[in-house]
Amino acid sequence: MRHLIDINSLDQGVPRKLLQTAKFYKSSGRGLLEGAPLLGRTLAMIFEKPSTRTRISFEVAMTELGGSAIYLDAKSMQMGRGETIADTAKVLGRYLDGIMIRASRHETLLEMANHSEIPVINGLTDISHPCQILADIMTFEEKLGDIENKIISWVGDGNNMANSWIHASKIFNFKLRLACPSLRLPNKNIINWAKENGAEIEILDDPIEACSDSNAILTDTWVSMGDEKIINPEEIFNNFRVSDKLFEVASNDAIFMHCLPAHRGQEVTSEIIDGPKSVVWDEAENRLHIQKAILSWAIADKLI
Ligand code: CP
Numbered sequence: 438m439r440h441l442i443d444i445n446s447l448d449q450g451v452p453r454k455l456l457q458t459a460k461f462y463k464s465s466g467r468g469l470l471e472g473a474p475l476l477g478r479t480l481a482m483i484f485e486k487p488s489t490r491t492r493i494s495f496e497v498a499m500t501e502l503g504g505s506a507i508y509l510d511a512k513s514m515q516m517g518r519g520e521t522i523a524d525t526a527k528v529l530g531r532y533l534d535g536i537m538i539r540a541s542r543h544e545t546l547l548e549m550a551n552h553s554e555i556p557v558i559n560g561l562t563d564i565s566h567p568c569q570i571l572a573d574i575m576t577f578e579e580k581l582g583d584i585e586n587k588i589i590s591w592v593g594d595g596n597n598m599a600n601s602w603i604h605a606s607k608i609f610n611f612k613l614r615l616a617c618p619s620l621r622l623p624n625k626n627i628i629n630w631a632k633e634n635g636a637e638i639e640i641l642d643d644p645i646e647a648c649s650d651s652n653a654i655l656t657d658t659w660v661s662m663g664d665e666k667i668i669n670p671e672e673i674f675n676n677f678r679v680s681d682k683l684f685e686v687a688s689n690d691a692i693f694m695h696c697l698p699a700h701r702g703q704e705v706t707s708e709i710i711d712g713p714k715s716v717v718w719d720e721a722e723n724r725l726h727i728q729k730a731i732l733s734w735a736i737a738d739k740l741i
């Protein structure tokens with residue numbers, strides 16, 4: 438079954454082929470793709486949390502591949518009043534060709550995938566965000582070439598995005614340095630997995646050390662969806678703001694990346710996110726091209 442749970446759960450070679458396929462789709466331009474590879478196919482998009490980019494890019498991707506997408510707010514489904522995930526998965530498989538789910542708990546995604554007879558795609562959980570990472574790597578390579586052996590620096594919360602960057606460091610062979618407050622480190626199991634598999638990752642507490650000679654500086658919101666229990670983010674993260682200071686020690690051509698939505702003045706200054714080093718709008722656009730690649734692989738077993 439071609440589920441996308443995380444990039445490290447894909448068969449070897451598939452993540453790179455997804456990037457190549459996305460590049461092809463990007464070069465094909467907008468509008469209905471010739472041959473409409475997903476003609477007559479339908480994707481369900483289940484959301485337990487809000488979304489702008491993920492929802493829209495998946496929906497437009499289905500349309501441009503010739504299929505269609507149904508937006509489902511989890512609260513408005515019977516799932517929201519107790520129908521089991523297993524029963525929901527079995528029923529959806531009788532109507533649809535794929536399920537994309539944004540789940541509050543990673544376990545919900547896993548359970549959906551375990552009981553589903555159609556592909557299930559991770560549209561973000563509390564643990565990871567693989568679709569975003571693929572779009573980010575595509576964007577990095579458009580700007581600075583092959584990511585292999587490059588130095589990538591994460592500054593801020595050790596959240597779902599940080600975890601997915603750790604997965605990516607092993608799959609795409611780059612050096613990853615993460616500067617996170619000690620109270621907000623990335624997931625322990627994922628760090629252990631990366632270290633056991635020979636990934637070049639370092640967990641630091643000094644953003645300057647993490648960013649020296651770096652090719653890309655990345656961050657994300659201090660308070661992720663579902664993490665609203667963090668009461669004093671300013672106190673915890675005050676030293677973990679991306680500003681000119683970090684770019685002064687980075688490589689001259691270093692870029693700034695952020696999955697969005699962003700909070701100017703918190704995790705990043707406006708000068709950086711709205712300045713010449715920022716590639717955030719390309720990252721957002723590339724979500725569309727990557728979703729097309731993921732969907733044509735998952736639903737039609739087509740990769741370029
Ligand atoms: N980056 C991202 O996943 O954005 P949304 O929450 O808007 O989908």
Ligand code: NVA
Binds near residue numbers: 598658661662
């Ligand atoms: N870490 C953020 C990413 C949003 C796309 C969150 O989970 O809210």
